[in-house]
Amino acid sequence: MKMTLLYIILATMITACGSTGNSASSESVAADPTSTTSQVASRAAFDGQAALALARQQCDFGPRVPATPAHAKCAEWLTSTLKASCDTVIVQQGNVTTGQGKKLGIKNIIGVINPDASQRLLLLAHWDTRPWADNDPDKANHTKPVMGANDGASGVAVLLQLARQLKTDSTKLGIDIVLVDAEDMGITDDEESWGLGTQYWTQHPHVAGYKPLFGILLDMVGAPDARFSREYYSMYYASGFTDAVWRCAGGEHFIQADGGAVTDDHVFINRAGIPCVDIIDMRTDSETGFCPVWHTVDDTMEHISPATLAEVGQALLNVIASLEQ
Ligand code: 1BN
Ligand code: ZN
Numbered sequence: 001m002k003m004t005l006l007y008i009i010l011a012t013m014i015t016a017c018g019s020t021g022n023s024a025s026s027e028s029v030a031a032d033p034t035s036t037t038s039q040v041a042s043r044a045a046f047d048g049q050a051a052l053a054l055a056r057q058q059c060d061f062g063p064r065v066p067a068t069p070a071h072a073k074c075a076e077w078l079t080s081t082l083k084a085s086c087d088t089v090i091v092q093q094g095n096v097t098t099g100q101g102k103k104l105g106i107k108n109i110i111g112v113i114n115p116d117a118s119q120r121l122l123l124l125a126h127w128d129t130r131p132w133a134d135n136d137p138d139k140a141n142h143t144k145p146v147m148g149a150n151d152g153a154s155g156v157a158v159l160l161q162l163a164r165q166l167k168t169d170s171t172k173l174g175i176d177i178v179l180v181d182a183e184d185m186g187i188t189d190d191e192e193s194w195g196l197g198t199q200y201w202t203q204h205p206h207v208a209g210y211k212p213l214f215g216i217l218l219d220m221v222g223a224p225d226a227r228f229s230r231e232y233y234s235m236y237y238a239s240g241f242t243d244a245v246w247r248c249a250g251g252e253h254f255i256q257a258d259g260g261a262v263t264d265d266h267v268f269i270n271r272a273g274i275p276c277v278d279i280i281d282m283r284t285d286s287e288t289g290f291c292p293v294w295h296t297v298d299d300t301m302e303h304i305s306p307a308t309l310a311e312v313g314q315a316l317l318n319v320i321a322s323l324e325q
Contacts, residue, residue: 017248017322038250039314040321043169047161048310054081055149055157055222055309056301058127063145064152065131066104066182075107078127078156078179085163086111086177094200098185099193106181106197110206111163117174121323122215122274123162123316124265125155126183126197135288135295149301150281151184151294154222158313165317173323176212183219183265191263198265202272213323214241215276217266221312223291224305226281228312229259233267238275245277248322249315253281253308260289279312 017040039045057077062070075091082089092108109127129148133141146152159177166175180201186194220226228249234242235258246254260282269276282289293299 017244017318038318040248040318043317043321044165046165046310046313046317048306048308048313050164051157051161051309051313052304052306054160055153055304058153058156059147059149059301063129063131063147064127065145066106066128066185071128074127075109078109078160081160082109082111082163082177082179085160085167086113087115088112090206092201092204092206094204096182096196096200098182098196099187099190104182104185104196106200108181108197108201109179111177111179112206113163113166113175113177114171114173117172119323120174120176120212121320122176122178122212122269122276123159123218124178124180124198124215124269124276125159125218126152126181126265127156127179128152128181128184128197130184130295133295133297133299136297141297144297146184146295146297147300148184149304150220150222150291150299154220154304154309155218158218158221158309158316161309162313162316166320171320171324173320174212175320176206178206180265191267194263195265195268198268202268210274212274214238215266215269215274216245216316216319217264217269217276217278217280218312219264219278220281220291220294221279222304222308223281223293224303224308226253226291226308227255227259227283228253228279228281229255229257231259231264231266231278231280231282232261233263233270234277237270238277241275242277244322245279245315245319248318249311251311251314253311254315260284262289279315
């Protein structure tokens with residue numbers, strides 16, 4: 001109860017973005033008539049083209065399925081890329097059990113900015129890709145891996161680019177970028193088989209007693225027609241922070257409405273006592289609840305838009321600016 005009150009107070013502290021996502025108050029938002037996303041003044045705008053290039057670099061390794069050479073090579077690259085922007089990088093190695101009962105080695109890759117700051121923001125995205133394209137219209141593809149340009153690379157790309165920009169436009173806030181492994185090996189009707197890297201991290205946080213202000217998870221943030229409504233579990237566990245993030249977001253992809261529910265990584269973080277908001281593309285006009293290429297072999301770079309990545313990255317920059325007030 002006491003913690004709930006604290007979270008409400010913290011959530012209402014994020015005020016600089018104004019009361020609605022699309023309306024820009026004159027003192028808090030830079031006047032850029034070409035921008036579709038409200039930009040809080042004093043930092044450079046988020047670079048969507050640079051994020052697009054970072055998504056492509058991940059896909060150039062091939063599908064990043066755990067226990068494959070492409071996954072191992074991408075882990076090296078993510079580690080060195082984060083090292084260029086963060087103060088410390090921790091590669092957390094662990095063992096988990098898959099939904100099929102197999103033991104699996106995983107790597108969570110964690111970039112820490114301002115390790116000594118007491119006020120911290122947790123940012124997450126999964127970097128692994130699904131071993132099976134089991135939603136593909138062609139059954140022959142169900143045993144093939146997903147490239148994960150959207151479902152994997154997009155969220156990671158936004159976080160890598162954010163870290164790069166914060167290296168130049170520094171912040172006093174502590175930021176922990178957690179790239180979680182083995183999110184996408186889950187099986188239907190077995191909640192615990194999803195988010196394996198995150199579940200491992202909640203049991204082995206990179207800092208003992210880790211308590212950020214709150215967390216934001218990015219998942220599938222690159223489709224040209226993405227729709228980000230306020231996800232159900234984000235509202236259930238962290239409504240004040242979810243509203244605050246949506247107030248910091250602008251542009252056509254953030255919908256000021258409540259959306260569907262998904263057992264994504266944020267559910268495990270919330271259950272561990274850290275309020276966490278999921279920015280995830282969910283659709284009301286599809287059977288799966290997600291974009292048409294979800295868990296198909298067509299989740300490739302042709303279906304990624306730099307404008308969507310920019311809108312999400314700018315929302316994060318705006319959240320950070322609001323926490324600095
Ligand atoms: C998100 C992207 N997820 C998987 N790929 C999470 C999820 C879990 C989606 C269960 C549907 C069901
Ligand atoms: Zn997936």
